[in-house]
Amino acid sequence: GDSVTQMEGPVTLSEEAFLTINCTYTATGYPSLFWYVQYPGEGLQLLLKATKADDKGSNKGFEATYRKETTSFHLEKGSVQVSDSAVYFCALSPRNSGNTPLVFGKGTRLSVIA
């Protein structure tokens, strides 16, 4: 079945460091891909998305490019801030399944130190 694999955390970075969180997926067809962020004690917020191959999603300095050839959707940010500390979830929506529920990875915890 469809699945998402994320790099295990926690990831600890100093402020202004470069961030990469790896995400790969397994799916039939061409899914839509998402990154959600969860701050402590809160629900998930949509961070960015890409709906077809080679699309780049971006928001708040974060970027991810839909790579069909490597089945990946890695999250990057050039300069992290303390306020970026959160758990990041990669997710997919199967393309040809109407409104089939999103499938999530296990999440990667990011801690940014001042």
Place this chain on the structure above:
Amino acid sequence: DTGVSQNPRHKITKRGQNVTFRCDPISEHNRLYWYRQTLGQGPEFLTYFQNEAQLEKSRLLSDRFSAERPKGSFSTLEIQRTEQGDSAMYLCASGPQTSSGNTIYFGEGSWLTVV
């Protein structure tokens, strides 16, 4: 535009009691989802509504769980005879009929602790 609203935000209950959570989706969103999230894990799908019709249920949704969306607006998730393993955050999400890539928006979740 208000977001997805869930209540109560926190619930502590004794094992064997029944609990009910409510979700108010973003207005005019006809799709509504319930997910469960335990510590250190990603959200796991429980059930999905399109308008008032419950279209899909996960095998995670045991007979003790029931969800309704009677008028196609708010939804309730009831857990009967709670067990300690039910302790988790219950997340509700909604989405419009047509959205780019099946985008959904989450509420802040309802934490359940069964003691």
